[in-house]
Amino acid sequence: MKYCFGVDVGGTTMKVGFFRADGNLEEKWEIKTRTENEGAAILPDLTASLEQKRSDLGIDQNDIIGIGMGIPAPVKRDGIIRMTPNLGWNYKEAKKELEELTGLPVFITNDANAAALGEMWKGAGAGHANLLMITLGTGVGGGAIVDGHILTGAHGAAAEIGHMHMSEDETDFCGCGNHGCLEQYSSATGMVRVAKKLLAASDEASSLRDGEVTAKSILDGVKAGDALCCKSADISFRYLASAIASAAALLDPEICVVGGGVSKAGQVVLDYLGKYYRDRAFQPDKDLEFTLATLGNDAGIYGAAKLILDEMGIEA
């Protein structure tokens, strides 16, 4: 039996999965991401942890196919990272360095792309070769799978659906420096921003006035029939559905997988997309299937493992 590692590098922890080449997740664990000193310890820490696990399990180095890795930055096939504030790296030849440290083949992709590939392989998108994944968290992340492979783009920055330009009238800045990006309305943070604007604009009664305004409290309010919550969620999900309709006109996927913290609200999210998507979608895309992600925080390690298996030509 052959094995591989799938790694999902975040700003606080690295999630690691040890997979059999047939796709079975044997073990998973986390290690701290030490971002100080321009993240100099990240790859050596990872190498030590992988080597320890391999040795503990008594697996021969020759039976390890390689390492797939998702990182929070744009990255191309060369595995060179130009900038990632979350990890402290500036210019970093991460693929080459990790290959030298471990003696194993390494392939790297963006973390949202890895999650999309993971959901296609073992999650909500299984059986579909053309998939769009939307992650509704602090931002709106996106990953696109085309004919079974990650859509990478010229700068490794494809499928950045959170930064589609959705409004000419927005005066607030997005984190990216522009005005009117999707994630200003439809991320967890964006949903709160929209609701707070509505709260400030009137004295309308709302459950949101009694506690912290979060994406969860807004969607709980929707479920309870709170009118202001409904108005707020309408705005957030109409923008999201409109962006997905435009993304479908461009990418023509079979399925749209919705993940991230906001998706934990469940069916209400799919109901909103059902309500607003179809009227805005181009004819061939109207029957796009929407589904909730199923792998949760493991999507990234699954996708990273699938990436290295694909790149090494292993069917799984």
Add this chain to the structure above:
Amino acid sequence: MKYCFGVDVGGTTMKVGFFRADGNLEEKWEIKTRTENEGAAILPDLTASLEQKRSDLGIDQNDIIGIGMGIPAPVKRDGIIRMTPNLGWNYKEAKKELEELTGLPVFITNDANAAALGEMWKGAGAGHANLLMITLGTGVGGGAIVDGHILTGAHGAAAEIGHMHMSEDETDFCGCGNHGCLEQYSSATGMVRVAKKLLAASDEASSLRDGEVTAKSILDGVKAGDALCCKSADISFRYLASAIASAAALLDPEICVVGGGVSKAGQVVLDYLGKYYRDRAFQPDKDLEFTLATLGNDAGIYGAAKLILDEMGIEA
């Protein structure tokens, strides 16, 4: 020397190119597209014309690599067309039928995709493997090249940038049945629609009141400093730039090639895109290069030829 045919099938004529396998266009000609009787004569007419040309030139059948074809409908790799009003076909196994008629390998793609591939190969996009092509004509056509290959999509309907959803407030219908599609503002027809609305809404003096309102007369007015023309073109190109910015966030191309009748206005089109694109584009996409198409009506036959060469594994 080996050869191939590149065919661009339109609703009135089929454009045909006879190419050397190194990419040199040896001869080109047109034949009538007979759409009556559900387009039954189209493939037999084409077959007869190709055979005649081969015979006239004294080329051995064994030296013909195959036929690439662009058609005005969504089409996947299987070369089956579900519906194309322009040609009269309903369900049509076009690839299979043409292979049986000619005894040659056939690959088919959408005509806008073929044009994009043509511009990448021998036109304005030469040297770029990730390209977005926008064709500003009666509609807004789109074709996307990813890593040197056509982005096809699950239904063969990818890169339909003309049907990105750009406005919630539009009351007029798009030809596709939706409201607020890009081509309602930025196609030649859409530009006229926008200008006529402005003309009707005020008594403002404008050169457009003296003759026919066309995309050309609007852009001629812009060049002459006509205020209403400038206002109108502002609206049309702001929507176009916004759509391209969102498309770039998703596809992350290196270059955007602008073709079609409207692009004949030249530099003014690029100036407008320069004015509105950058502020709306995500950081990694801000330096997207804009350029005018150079192959004109031949883009489709070049792209079709490149498609068959690629599919048959011939470097050109």
